Amino acid sequence: MGSRTRGIVAAVLSGILMPCSAFHSSLVSARRSKPSNTQLFAVKFSKYEGLGNDFILIDDRDRVDPSLTPEQCIKLCHRNFGIGGDGVIFALKPPEQDSLQHDFTMRIYNSDGSEPEMCGNGIRCLAQFVNDLDTADSHKTSTSTYRVHTKAGTIVPVINPDGTVTVDMGPPELDAPKVPCLLTPNFSQNSVVEQDIIVNNKEWKVSAVSMGNPHAVIFVNDLDDPSVLNLHVDGPALETHPAFPAKTNVEFVQVLSDYHLKMKVWERGAGPTLACGTGTCALVVAAIRANKIPQPNRPVQVTLPGGDLWIEWKQNDNGHVYMTGPGTFVFQGHVEV
Numbered sequence: 001m002g003s004r005t006r007g008i009v010a011a012v013l014s015g016i017l018m019p020c021s022a023f024h025s026s027l028v029s030a031r032r033s034k035p036s037n038t039q040l041f042a043v044k045f046s047k048y049e050g051l052g053n054d055f056i057l058i059d060d061r062d063r064v065d066p067s068l069t070p071e072q073c074i075k076l077c078h079r080n081f082g083i084g085g086d087g088v089i090f091a092l093k094p095p096e097q098d099s100l101q102h103d104f105t106m107r108i109y110n111s112d113g114s115e116p117e118m119c120g121n122g123i124r125c126l127a128q129f130v131n132d133l134d135t136a137d138s139h140k141t142s143t144s145t146y147r148v149h150t151k152a153g154t155i156v157p158v159i160n161p162d163g164t165v166t167v168d169m170g171p172p173e174l175d176a177p178k179v180p181c182l183l184t185p186n187f188s189q190n191s192v193v194e195q196d197i198i199v200n201n202k203e204w205k206v207s208a209v210s211m212g213n214p215h216a217v218i219f220v221n222d223l224d225d226p227s228v229l230n231l232h233v234d235g236p237a238l239e240t241h242p243a244f245p246a247k248t249n250v251e252f253v254q255v256l257s258d259y260h261l262k263m264k265v266w267e268r269g270a271g272p273t274l275a276c277g278t279g280t281c282a283l284v285v286a287a288i289r290a291n292k293i294p295q296p297n298r299p300v301q302v303t304l305p306g307g308d309l310w311i312e313w314k315q316n317d318n319g320h321v322y323m324t325g326p327g328t329f330v331f332q333g334h335v336e337v
Contacts, residue, residue, distance in 0.1 A: 040336040043068070045076075046129055047083065047330040050121030052274030052306030054330065056088045057129040061104050066090040070113035072337045077111035083335060086111055086270050089122050091130055094149045102149040104130065110269035118152035118212040120277015120323055124165040127157035128327035152212020165327050169278070171319040172285045173210035181208035181216070182243045187289065194219075194290050199237045206238075207286035211321065213268070214248040215282035219292055223254045223264050235266025251279045253286075258293045262303045274306030281321045284311040299324065 046057045056076055060067050066088075068076070073088040075081070087110045094102035106126055108119050127146055144159040156168040173179060174191040183206065187193035194205035207217040216238055220228050229252055238250045250266040263283055265276040280302040287293045293300070299310040299322075309325040 042334045042336050044332075044334055045083070046132075046332040047085065048125035048129055048327055049330055050124050050275060050277065050306075050325060050327050051304055051309065053121040053276065054085050055108075055119075055122050055125050056083055056085045057126060058088065058090050059130075059133060060090045060092050062093070064093050066092065066107050066109070068109075068337060070109050070115070073109040074111065074113045076335065076337065086267070086273050087119065087122060089119070089126050089129075091126060098149060101147060102154065103146045105149040106155075107151075110267075111271075112269045114269035115151075116213050116269060118150045118155065118278060120167065120169065120211070120279070120281060121275050121325070121327075122277070123148060123150070123155055123157055123167055124277065124323075124325060124327035126327075127159060127165050127167075128329070131159050132329065150212065155212075160324070163326065164324055166322055166324040167277070169211055169281050169321045169323055172282065172313075172321060173212075174208075174285075174289075176208055179208045179210040179214045179248075180245050181206075181214065181248075182245060183208065191289075193286070197238075197241070197243060199241055200234055202234070204238070206243075207290055208248075209282040209285050211278040211281045213278055214244060214246055215251060215279055215286075216244065216248045217251045217253060217283045217286035219253050219255065219287070219290065221254070223252060223262060229264070231264055231266060231272055235272065239266055239268055249276060249279050249282075251276070251283045253283045253292075255287065255292050256303075259296055259298065260301045260303070261287060261293070264305065275304040275309070275325075277309065277323055277325065280304070280309045280311050281313075281323055285313055285321065288313060 076083050077085045087108050090107045092105040094105050108122055109115055148155045158166045174189045176185045176192045181192050183192045183195045186195050192208040197204050197206050204218050209215045235250050239247050247268045249268045252264045254262045256262055265279050267273050284300050288295055299312040302309045312322045314320055
């Protein structure tokens with residue numbers, strides 16, 4: 001058995017045999033060790049998932065930049081030859097100039113090595129990961145709220161008593177050029193709401209919303225009708241369409257009721273995933289603006305392949321969007337890279 005395989009097996013076994021609390025206690029000491037007879041080095045990691053959107057979490061809060069390269073993250077995310085995941089997330093030092101305003105920085109590399117601005121499911125997992133580490137470290141004080149520096153701005157996740165995480169995702173960006181989206185604006189705030197676009201010889205009506213990263217939201221009558229949607233064909237074609245110069249996440253949405261939406265997603269840089277947190281926020285905003293649902297007076301349930309998220313767009317709170325859902329520990333261990 002090769003050293004790399006031994007590392008992966010050790011990672012899986014530690015998830016089966018080592019309790020979460022014991023691992024997090026051990027994480028405080030000897031975060032990484034470098035074998036004397038090889039150029040490989042061992043990385044401590046934890047695996048978390050948010051409704052099946054799964055991530056490899058690494059505690060780099062003693063560093064400004066991620067300890068792994070995008071190429072190394074691609075290998076770790078491989079589901080046959082690595083740990084497996086939709087991305088690798090790093091908890092880093094906050095910028096020096098903002099160190100008093102932030103607890104840590106979030107950086108993420110997708111499974112294809114690209115770096116998105118932010119990830120909704122990922123930040124819930126990251127908040128739970130850091131909270132677990134802080135709780136296990138007797139020298140630190142556990143907190144239920146974090147201020148996280150991201151490339152999409154400051155995001156504030158809160159650990160709820162029931163174990164879910166509520167994240168203040170901030171207000172949506174609707175100005176089309178800032179999403180960015182090159183389709184002709186056709187709605188207030190210079191925005192794109194159900195604008196026509198032809199892809200794969202099909203006419204789609206696209207709403208463009210940014211939640212720190214770009215989203216193309218498309219409403220369909222039946223998500224499961226193959227004549228309407230072929231996710232593996234239509235998703236990548238829309239993701240890479242010239243109308244989206246930074247590429248885009250693509251959400252296909254079916255309205256079940258005024259308070260219940262159903263979604264399938266093609267994520268930029270990751271493909272089909274079981275959940276997308278920023279996407280659920282974007283689609284609720286898009287649904288309200290396109291009059292698919294009324295402005296609700298309670299959170300909207302969004303059903304994804306991996307489970308449900310709850311989204312609330314609070315117009316009386318400067319238009320901030322709040323997302324509530326789980327960030328669940330899976331396993332932890334060491335892997336050689």
